[in-house]
Amino acid sequence: MEPDLFTAAAEDRQEKDPSSSPLAVRMRPRTLDEVVGQRHLLKPGSPLRRLVGDGDGGPAGASSVILWGPPGIGKTTLAYVVSKATNKRFVELSAITAGVKEVRAVIDGARRAVGGYGKETVLFLDEIHRFSKAQQDSLLPAVENRWVTLIAATTENPYFSVISPLLSRSLLLTLEPLTDEDLKGLLARALTEERGLGGAVTLPEDAEAHLLRVAGGDARRALTALEAAAGAAIAKKEAEITLRTVEETVDRAAVKYDRDGDQHYDVASALIKSIRGSDVDAALHYLARMIEAGEDPRFIARRLMISASEDIGLADPNALPIAVAAAQAVAMIGFPEAALTLSHATIALALAPKSNAATTAIGAALADVRGGLAGPVPAHLRDGHYKGAAKLGHAQGYVYPHDVPGGIAAQQYAPDAIHGRRYYEPTRHGGEARYADVVEWARARLKGDERQ
Numbered sequence: 001m002e003p004d005l006f007t008a009a010a011e012d013r014q015e016k017d018p019s020s021s022p023l024a025v026r027m028r029p030r031t032l033d034e035v036v037g038q039r040h041l042l043k044p045g046s047p048l049r050r051l052v053g054d055g056d057g058g059p060a061g062a063s064s065v066i067l068w069g070p071p072g073i074g075k076t077t078l079a080y081v082v083s084k085a086t087n088k089r090f091v092e093l094s095a096i097t098a099g100v101k102e103v104r105a106v107i108d109g110a111r112r113a114v115g116g117y118g119k120e121t122v123l124f125l126d127e128i129h130r131f132s133k134a135q136q137d138s139l140l141p142a143v144e145n146r147w148v149t150l151i152a153a154t155t156e157n158p159y160f161s162v163i164s165p166l167l168s169r170s171l172l173l174t175l176e177p178l179t180d181e182d183l184k185g186l187l188a189r190a191l192t193e194e195r196g197l198g199g200a201v202t203l204p205e206d207a208e209a210h211l212l213r214v215a216g217g218d219a220r221r222a223l224t225a226l227e228a229a230a231g232a233a234i235a236k237k238e239a240e241i242t243l244r245t246v247e248e249t250v251d252r253a254a255v256k257y258d259r260d261g262d263q264h265y266d267v268a269s270a271l272i273k274s275i276r277g278s279d280v281d282a283a284l285h286y287l288a289r290m291i292e293a294g295e296d297p298r299f300i301a302r303r304l305m306i307s308a309s310e311d312i313g314l315a316d317p318n319a320l321p322i323a324v325a326a327a328q329a330v331a332m333i334g335f336p337e338a339a340l341t342l343s344h345a346t347i348a349l350a351l352a353p354k355s356n357a358a359t360t361a362i363g364a365a366l367a368d369v370r371g372g373l374a375g376p377v378p379a380h381l382r383d384g385h386y387k388g389a390a391k392l393g394h395a396q397g398y399v400y401p402h403d404v405p406g407g408i409a410a411q412q413y414a415p416d417a418i419h420g421r422r423y424y425e426p427t428r429h430g431g432e433a434r435y436a437d438v439v440e441w442a443r444a445r446l447k448g449d450e451r452q
Helices: 002-014 049-051 076-083 102-117 133-137 142-143 164-168 180-192 205-215 219-235 242-251 262-276 280-292 297-315 318-332 339-353 356-368 430-447
Strands: 062-066 089-094 121-128 148-154 171-174
Touching: 049 076, 049 171, 062 076, 062 242, 076 089, 076 121, 076 148, 089 102, 102 121, 102 133, 102 142, 142 148, 142 164, 180 205, 180 219, 205 219, 205 242, 219 242, 262 280, 262 297, 262 339, 280 297, 280 339, 297 318, 297 339, 297 356, 297 430, 318 339
Parallel strands: 062 148, 062 171, 089 121, 121 148
Antiparallel strands: none
């Protein structure tokens, strides 16, 4: 069975018996006005509004759309709404499981649909960044000839993950993470609307707060957790979803931690200070608290990257690459697997030798610049590649370091105002001991001391 026929059959089953579908599917927005979050994309006159003709079935303004944003914020939903608003068939493929063969089958089906009964097709391709260049190339004829309206979703920067010909033919829309207020509105609708839970149960504030922590900004996760908790409450013949019921159904204890309050900053601060103090166990404890509280994993990863430069620096040159790799991995995989990556990075940073020399170096340099110690760039270092530079004395007398034994020429680089000032004072901790020797040797050579 072709993918487009399978999708159509699935939609028919949903329309005939909506109650058989998961809550997250039943609560899928039917119009742009029902979409939660993404206010910057939904205001009147926005590209997305113009794309669907403001819901009047008007012609789409682009043959390809790329939706860029983190998981669980509504990329699939937006594609579905566009198909409904423009009265087009909706076909969904994932780049994880589909290949060129499946894409061609959908395109062939779309061409037959246009010729047979005049209905165009929206092809939603999830995780397009997983497609190779050749696989993405296979989409170009369909996009250029408008056989399908391609809506592609990616969690990675499309300027690096999507081929230029496809990107240049696409409307790029950047989606923002959903806020707790966005999810509160979604939960409230799911509780009261007939296609949702129809007012069968209520959700007190403490249980709602825990659901929001569990969701971590993911609408699908929030609705799935709500459905499980509501089912348990109804089975116990309770009119209210208690915190205990939520804990039991999502198999997670409520952590006393407010992502928007003091504890958010206190726990994050304690994590970084534990890493700085080389207490790996305390660092893992605070990491676990942040994970259990539903903290955004990208926030944690950013803090680890800062820690790698602020507190470790060149004492372990591998610390920053580890932290950056962790941040990239977290953006790609999300929770729950991201907990493993964050643990990996936290342990590595906590046990690394420590140095704040890079931190104090830039602090001292910034203090001088802000205090007015700047001065003109020495004439021999100025750009000499334009006509008339020689007459101004620019680049005259510059010594090319590669022409000098040892690779360091005895010449002045700093402006006169700060010549001789030392900002970087390396420690003898870990790998920075090597840099301590190198910097002294380099400074001596710059002064013309050939004995170093």
